[in-house]
């Protein structure tokens with residue numbers, strides 16, 4: 001049983017489990033936040049800066065770090081190469097964890113791996129963390145605010161929470177441009193799924209109309225798994241809620257990101273922001 005005991009939260013967890021069981025390899029080989037060199041370099045730089053802050057603020061020999069919903073280790077593979085970090089990756093998908101384990105095999109690095117639902121791990125965590133990272137994760141959690149509050153309770157004094165690659169609430173032309181960007185991605189990388197996706201959409205409309213439950217193969221697990229991708233996250237409200245949990249905002253950046261240069265350019269020309277990244281730090285009690 002997950003720590004957050006709500007039917008909807010559990011339903012989204014289950015959709016994530018099914019979705020990544022079906023698509024783990026595809027995720028690893030096509031997802032922009034994993035394969036785009038510029039995005040990777042930006043993530044590496046952010047992580048190095050944050051680990052630098054950790055080392056400035058504290059006098060410990062080793063800092064404990066959690067890659068929460070770490071998947072195939074986009075973040076953990078970078079952290080395990082940095083000195084004086086004791087890294088844990090937690091994810092509920094065994095398929096993605098297996099990819100991570102293959103990536104670090106034979107590299108002479110150490111990482112604890114926990115195959116568990118994140119709110120459960122945070123509520124049972126045996127230690128306080130100096131840094132907890134959520135990369136492309138919040139929008140997969142129905143109640144991301146409750147999960148971040150659990151994470152805040154697991155932070156050591158002066159510890160950090162870093163979140164990246166989550167959508168804000170898209171305004172004006174951003175929604176249309178992001179849809180076109182996604183459609184292009186689907187056509188180029190998942191072309192075999194285009195006809196099944198259309199079938200699923202028609203099936204969904206028909207079942208909605210007849211008020212029946214959709215058959216399992218008509219469900220779009222990806223759409224359910226990325227629960228907040230369409231409506232986006234209210235990042236300002238989230239920051240306010242976290243500041244009430246004794247966290248200070250070190251940075252809150254809104255960014256313009258698309259999978260393809262042309263759509264990113266269009267977004268920039270229209271002055272649209274699409275994503276946000278947050279760095280929060282725990283004040284000592």
Ligand SMILES: C[S@@+](CC[C@H](N)C(=O)[O-])C[C@H]1O[C@@H](n2cnc3c(N)ncnc32)[C@H](O)[C@@H]1O
Pocket residue numbers: 013016017020033034068069070071072073074075090091092093096116117118119134135136137140141
């Ligand atoms: C878009 S992937 C991001 C993976 C990785 N952090 C990255 O940056 O590539 C979302 C991840 O969240 C995990 N996930 C979703 N809901 C979860 C939950 N409730 N508990 C643990 N992991 C979860 C999925 O299994 C998946 O690995």
